[in-house]
Amino acid sequence: MLRDITLGQYYPASSVLHRLDPRVKLVATLAFIVSLFAFGSVSSYFVATIALAVVIKLSRVPFRFITKGLKAIFILMLITVIFNLFLTPGTPVLEVWKFTITMEGIRTAAFMAIRLIYLIMGSSIMTLTTTPNDLTDGMEKGLGFLKVFHVPVHEIAMMMSIALRFIPILMDETDKIMKAQMARGADFESGNLIQKAKNMVPLLVPLFISAFRRANDLAMAMEARGYHGGEGRTKMHPLEYKKTDKTAYVILLMYLLLMFLTSRYVKIETWLGF
């Protein structure tokens, strides 16, 4: 199940999107998500769909990787759709026992589903085309202004990149320990809840110990290389906006403008009759 979540899984490829400054991608993802919620009309979703399709094409990431993340939110989506479908007051379309499906209900449910799907797909593209390190670098630089308000931006970014770095390591470690205990006849599947929790002890104790050991080693290695926090720390590859990044910002602005205009002036709904 853990492997189904595409968020945070980089897909190596050579594309314009991969080379883009992580800050641009962060801002664009945020803008895309906001635009989905701010401009809710059929015509603007049409624009969003085209934009998403173009970005997916540009990213050169296979489509199934982008939709992988959807599996994880399927239940959430189902609940949202069902609640919206049955609990929105308005013109009734269909009546089933005590529940009524309304025109407005169908509309909100459909919009909600599209929003969620696009949200996941949009953010998946960002994480698939950006390495975790680039991502935290982008955040560190992009949120650097918060230092004025005494927010420890560098420390947060460092913690995030270490945490992200440790996810695959700890997953490998879990796999290894699990196999080793299975070789000794451990059983992680059968039994009731209490039994199962008890059976986890041979897995969790070595896992915690190894996490602490790794943390210790890492801290030592960082200090040995003279790490002393963010003050005065320079980067080997400092983030700088290039021409493509500026072009990307212009395209983003144009997209937002188009979303705004279509939601305001192109009313496909009235033509279709709802």
Next chain:
Amino acid sequence: MVLKTEHLNYIYGAGTAFEKQALKDINLDIPENQFIGIIGHTGSGKSTLIQHLNGLIRATSGAIYADGKNIYEDGYDKKTLRSKVGLVFQYPEHQLFETDVFSDVCFGPKNLGLCTEEIEERAREALSQVGLDHSYYRKSPFELSGGQKRRVAIAGILAMHPDVLILDEPTAGLDPRGRDEILDQIEKLQKEQKITVLLVSHSMEDVANYVKRIIVMNKGQVLYDDVPSRVFEHYQELETVGLAAPQVTYVTQTLKSQGWDIDTSVTTIEEAKQAILKALNK
């Protein structure tokens, strides 16, 4: 227990960007009562191979027969297989979890569903086989030295009375003395219990002194599968795949190339000494 693999293939991460064929058409016969070394460079597939042998990894295609029965058949009891094919992973001391040494060794036999006396009997026996006496029984595994921890972990597998014992780099990270002690104990065990031992290593030197058969792995394939002296004849090919023959092979080969009439099939220092003396006396 006799193990046999037939056209074993394993593809890692199938359908992702990281797809890699880890094993290619592996055909091996592992009989009873044999001391075998599996040698290969990092990433040659040796660790993947041994995890197939006790059913922890399922092959993408091919079959494994344990005493003639296909382990991939529906209803095959993998748990029994795992108790018969004992696998000691790399750095096994990282898997210790109990509060004291004795209980940790008991974990394996306990999972076999034995009675308490039998479990404790086996734990005591296994700990003595690895050379740890009762003064260690109530110690926390975390107070022990690296080599002692590793022996506790090996004892944890021995207590299950496996017919085939597989050790993945049992000497990694140990000093020369700890390495020799562990290998000597494994050899003694193999001789006394008449079990099959598969020793996985990347060091020819380690393996040459102990095993009777060497399986050389390279890029997921079996490169050589023969007695040590025959494998070491290919010392030049071994170098091209990032391995090396024991130093004595180089010594005897060099002497031979300089015109000495010397037996080059020797694998240990003792044998080499005899061969050199013999050549000198000729």
